[in-house]
Amino acid sequence: MRKNAEISTTTNLTGLSPSLVNTKETQSAVAYRLLKQRILDGALPAGTQVLEHEAADLLGMSRTPVREAMIRLHQDGMVDIRPRHGMRVLPISAEDMQEIYDVLTSLEGSAAATLAERGITEEQKQELEATVAAMDLALEQDDLQAWASADEVFHAKLIEFSDNKRMISMVSQLWEQSHRARMLTLRMRPRPTKSNREHQALIETISAGKVKQARQMHETHRKKASTMLVKLLKELGATQI
Incomplete structure (x- = not known):
C-alpha cells in the first residue's frame, strides 16, 4: 500500500461497531460502503493502491467480501483492479x-x-x-x-x-x-x-x-x-x- 495513503490517520476502519456489522447488510456491502466513502471523502486519494489482504485486515474481514467490494467499485468507475495488486483509486479529470x-x-x-x-x-x-x-x-x-x-x-x-x-x-x-x-x-x-x-x-x-x-x-x-x-x-x- 502506498505509504502516504493516510489510512491510519483518518477514520479507523478496524473494530467495526455493532451498528455496522449487526444489520441486514452483508459484509460485502459494508466493505463496499466503507471503502467507497473513504474514496469519496479523499481519505484514499487518486493513485492510492490497496492490496486485497491489506483492505481485509483494515476492515477486519476475510478477503472474499473485500474482493467483491473492489469489483463493485471497479464497476462504479472509481478504481482499477490489478491482479495480485488489489485496487488503485482512479482520478477524475x-x-x-x-x-x-x-x-x-x-x-x-x-x-x-x-x-x-x-x-x-x-x-x-x-x-x-x-x-x-x-x-x-x-x-x-x-x-x-x-x-x-x-x-x-x-x-x-x-x-x-x-x-x-x-x-x-x-x-x-x-x-x-x-x-x-x-x-x-x-x-x-x-x-x-x-x-x-x-x-x-x-x-x-x-x-x-x-x-x-x-x-x-x-x-x-x-x-x-x-x-x-x-x-x-x-x-x-x-x-x-
Whole structure:
C-alpha cells in the first residue's frame, strides 16, 4: 500500500461497531460502503493502491467480501483492479467534471422547473430553507465541511421533491462522482456566501410558481459552480483527486 495513503490517520476502519456489522447488510456491502466513502471523502486519494489482504485486515474481514467490494467499485468507475495488486483509486479529470456538471445542470434545472410548476408544500419549503440556514450557520462558524454537507442536502432535496425516480437515481450517481472533486477544491474556492443567497432566491422563485425563471436561475447557478470547479481542477492538473 502506498505509504502516504493516510489510512491510519483518518477514520479507523478496524473494530467495526455493532451498528455496522449487526444489520441486514452483508459484509460485502459494508466493505463496499466503507471503502467507497473513504474514496469519496479523499481519505484514499487518486493513485492510492490497496492490496486485497491489506483492505481485509483494515476492515477486519476475510478477503472474499473485500474482493467483491473492489469489483463493485471497479464497476462504479472509481478504481482499477490489478491482479495480485488489489485496487488503485482512479482520478477524475477536469473534462470528466465538465461532463458531469453539464448533465447535473440540465437535470437539476428540470427539477426546479417541475417543482415550480407543480408547487411545493409548506413543509418542503421549510426543509429547503432549513438547509440554507444550516449553510449560513456553517459560514458563521467558518466550517466549510459543514457548509458543503448542507449544500449537498439542499440539492438532494431539490431532486427528491421532484418525485422522479430515474432522475433521483441518475443525480445520485453523478453527485458521488463529483464529491471527491468538491472536497479537494472546497478550501480553494471563494467564500460561498453568494451561493447561499442564490439558494434562498431559488426557493422563493419556486414557491411563486415561476417555472421558466426557476429553471434559468438554477441552471445559471450550476454553470457558475461548474466553471469555477473545472478551472480549479485544471490549475491543479487534476492529479490529486
